[in-house]
Amino acid sequence: xxxxxxxxxxxxxxxxxxxxxxxxxxxxxxxxxxxxxxxxxxxxxxxxxxxxxxxxxxxxxxxxxxxxxxxxxxxxxxxxxxxxxxxxxxxxxxxxxxxxxxxxxxxxxxxxxxxxxxxxxxxxxxxxxxxxxxxxxxxxxxxxxxxxxxxxxxxxxxxxxxxxxxxxxxxxxxxxxxxxxxxxxxxxxxxxxxxxxxxxxxxxxxxxxxxxxxxxxxxxxxxxxxxxxxxxxxxxxxxxxxxxxxxxxxxxxxxxxxxxxxxxxxxxxxxxxxxxxxxxxxxxxxxxxxxxxxxxxxxxxxxxxxxxxxxxxxxxxxxxxxxxxxxxxxxxxxxxxxxxxxxxxxxxxxxxxxxxxxxxxxxxxxxxxxxxxxxxxxxxxxxxxxxxxxxxxxxxxxxxxxxxxxxxxxxxxxxxxxxxxxxxxxxxxxxxxxxxxxxxxxxxxxxxxxxx
Amino acid sequence: xxxxxxxxxxxxxxxxxxxxxxxxxxxxxxxxxxxxxxxxxxxxxxxxxxxxxxxxxxxxxxxxxxxxxxxxxxxxxxxxxxxxxxxxxxxxxxxxxxxxxxxxxxxxxxxxxxxxxxxxxxxxxxxxxxxxxxxxxxxxxxxxxxxxxxxxxxxxxxxxxxxxxxxxxxxxxxxxxxxxxxxxxxxxxxxxxxxxxxxxxxxxxxxxxxxxxxxxxxxxxxxxxxxxxxxxxx
Numbered sequence: 001x002x003x004x005x006x007x008x009x010x011x012x013x014x015x016x017x018x019x020x021x022x023x024x025x026x027x028x029x030x031x032x033x034x035x036x037x038x039x040x041x042x043x044x045x046x047x048x049x050x051x052x053x054x055x056x057x058x059x060x061x062x063x064x065x066x067x068x069x070x071x072x073x074x075x076x077x078x079x080x081x082x083x084x085x086x087x088x089x090x091x092x093x094x095x096x097x098x099x100x101x102x103x104x105x106x107x108x109x110x111x112x113x114x115x116x117x118x119x120x121x122x123x124x125x126x127x128x129x130x131x132x133x134x135x136x137x138x139x140x141x142x143x144x145x146x147x148x149x150x151x152x153x154x155x156x157x158x159x160x161x162x163x164x165x166x167x168x169x170x171x172x173x174x175x176x177x178x179x180x181x182x183x184x185x186x187x188x189x190x191x192x193x194x195x196x197x198x199x200x201x202x203x204x205x206x207x208x209x210x211x212x213x214x215x216x217x218x219x220x221x222x223x224x225x226x227x228x229x230x231x232x233x234x235x236x237x238x239x240x241x242x243x244x245x246x247x248x249x250x251x252x253x254x255x256x257x258x259x260x261x262x263x264x265x266x267x268x269x270x271x272x273x274x275x276x277x278x279x280x281x282x283x284x285x286x287x288x289x290x291x292x293x294x295x296x297x298x299x300x301x302x303x304x305x306x307x308x309x310x311x312x313x314x315x316x317x318x319x320x321x322x323x324x325x326x327x328x329x330x331x332x333x334x335x336x337x338x339x340x341x342x343x344x345x346x347x348x349x350x351x352x353x354x355x356x357x358x359x360x361x362x363x364x365x366x367x368x369x370x371x372x373x374x375x376x377x378x379x380x381x382x383x384x385x386x387x388x389x390x391x392x393x394x395x396x397x398x399x400x401x402x403x404x405x406x407x408x409x410x411x412x413x414x415x416x417x418x419x420x421x422x423x424x425x426x427x428x429x430x431x432x433x434x435x436x437x438x439x440x441x442x443x444x445x446x447x448x449x450x451x452x
Numbered sequence: 453x454x455x456x457x458x459x460x461x462x463x464x465x466x467x468x469x470x471x472x473x474x475x476x477x478x479x480x481x482x483x484x485x486x487x488x489x490x491x492x493x494x495x496x497x498x499x500x501x502x503x504x505x506x507x508x509x510x511x512x513x514x515x516x517x518x519x520x521x522x523x524x525x526x527x528x529x530x531x532x533x534x535x536x537x538x539x540x541x542x543x544x545x546x547x548x549x550x551x552x553x554x555x556x557x558x559x560x561x562x563x564x565x566x567x568x569x570x571x572x573x574x575x576x577x578x579x580x581x582x583x584x585x586x587x588x589x590x591x592x593x594x595x596x597x598x599x600x601x602x603x604x605x606x607x608x609x610x611x612x613x614x615x616x617x618x619x620x621x622x623x624x625x626x627x628x629x630x631x632x633x634x635x636x637x638x639x640x641x642x643x644x645x646x647x648x649x650x651x652x653x654x655x656x657x658x659x660x661x662x663x664x665x666x667x668x669x670x671x672x673x674x675x676x677x678x679x680x681x682x683x684x685x686x
Binding site for chain 1: 589593599600607
């Protein structure tokens with residue numbers, strides 16, 4: 001592994017500041033439109049909730065051309081306007097550096113973590129630079145569990161539009177939950193709090209220059225925290241409003257990197273997840289409340305077209321991964337669409353088997369990984385389209401119940417994954433197809449989180 | 453007459469007996485060697501099937517994608533593959549040894565040719581095999597890439613990649629074997645030339661509209677009005 005290159009200005013700044021209790025990291029790339037607000041929120045949060053701590057706000061930039069770094073450094077924060085009850089003991093330092101290496105969010109985080117370690121920070125949080133809904137309270141909610149309650153990792157818990165975060169809802173949350181047995185609702189949320197111990201663990205790993213350097217970083221951080229037994233909690237942050245993308249828009253790379261990271265980590269932690277069954281709740285900080293969310297337009301037709309075309313063109317690649325029975329069911333759905341069927345439903349069991357089959361193929365065929373992951377896009381779009389068609393009239397809570405139902409299916413079918421994973425032959429095992437109905441007492445019980 | 457006939461018969465028998473005496477031991481030795489080689493080959497195949505069972509070769513075949521190249525279902529087994537190679541290799545060796553037992557000019561020439569060609573044949577086979585594997589691999593890459601980029605007919609593109617790369621491998625292998633070099637080279641040049649021409653035509657046809665719009669936008673308004681006035685005049 002190549003050592004991280006800390007830019008000279010960063011080393012110089014660390015020497016000058018010498019020590020900090022808290023580091024707030026903001027990765028950026030051409031975010032001039034929103035980053036001022038994020039920096040202001042970070043400053044206000046630190047001044048309001050942690051006046052007795054020495055803090056540094058670090059912007060790690062990927063070479064923005066729109067003046068993002070200048071915006072970070074020039075943003076004015078008037079403490080007087082914050083109506084603070086206590087005067088901050090230490091000034092909040094603000095730094096902005098360009099990172100070197102593989103372009104991506106992961107590389108930006110790596111520099112932030114390194115600087116946090118050099119400053120001997122007790123806690124570090126990272127927040128996205130495209131956030132429009134961040135408030136000073138986010139800083140408190142992400143930091144306090146780590147700084148004052150001995151947690152190692154604070155994951156975010158947001159209210160999001162039901163069709164925002166479709167990779168999270170369809171794959172990453174149900175899969176990480178069924179694998180590692182913890183219900184971290186937003187494993188790729190992007191806004192996290194971490195202890196010094198966890199940061200040291202991240203920095204000592206040697207896979208920084210893989211997909212982790214890019215979109216894979218969020219799930220990588222969450223998975224390590226969960227799989228290696230660090231103390232994990234969640235904080236309710238309210239609404240997440242950011243520059244949302246249509247789930248059908250250009251996402252192949254993101255899907256490839258995120259899912260690739262999950263699958264790669266599955267191999268590293270196979271002894272961990274094979275031992276675990278079911279899932280446990282994760283402590284949830286913050287007062288939960290309902291919020292209004294930006295409406296989102298989802299182009300279902302485009303997604304269905306992609307799925308249908310995928311069935312016609314990518315059968316060969318899918319056959320490398322999918323169990324013949326699963327493949328035939330998928331192709332049947334594609335055929336129905338081609339014949340003009342107006343009904344489309346990719347059921348949970350089929351989707352779960354499909355993801356598990358891809359995970360096993362990712363392990364068994366390392367040379368074909370890139371092809372397999374990139375061929376997943378139309379299947380994912382088909383699943384999202386199916387979910388959208390099914391839930392277009394659902395309220396947010398009903399949609400959440402629907403995701404819970406999917407998660408339970410992932411957990412029920414875990415023996416199928418273990419069987420295929422260890423067997424390598426793709427022989428399926430018989431499974432109970434019972435599903436927990438929406439709104440059942442069992443599901444209600446599972447929905448209740450601890451509110452601290 | 454009878455004496456002549458007797459003489460011919462005697463000569464024929466003498467020649468036959470001479471040839472039998474000369475070649476039969478060699479032939480028998482050759483057949484024995486071949487039989488021995490056959491037994492060894494069968495034994496070798498049997499042993500390999502048992503020794504290699506459960507070893508990591510299957511995993512290697514699966515991970516490298518070679519199993520799907522030999523058999524589309526990917527069910528080909530490494531021990532079977534190695535055992536068959538050993539079986540046929542031993543038989544070939546036995547056959548050559550048997551031939552050498554005959555010790556004639558023809559058999560010596562055959563053996564010499566086979567022995568001198570063997571390394572080249574192996575190299576050529578490896579080249580063709582590598583070409584087939586690479587063709588499959590890049591074909592899949594082209595298929596997924598073309599699909600995600602929304603290009604029309606991704607499968608045709610993949611098929612083209614799958615044909616072109618093994619073809620290049622065959623050209624290289626033929627060159628290695630000194631076999632019909634010119635024919636393969638000419639075919640290769642025609643293929644590459646044709647592909648470049650097709651690509652140029654496609655690019656030209658595709659950019660025709662763009663060029664049309666571009667040129668249109670470059671025409672100064674003065675000329676535009678002049679054109680209009682000419683039209684009015686006409």
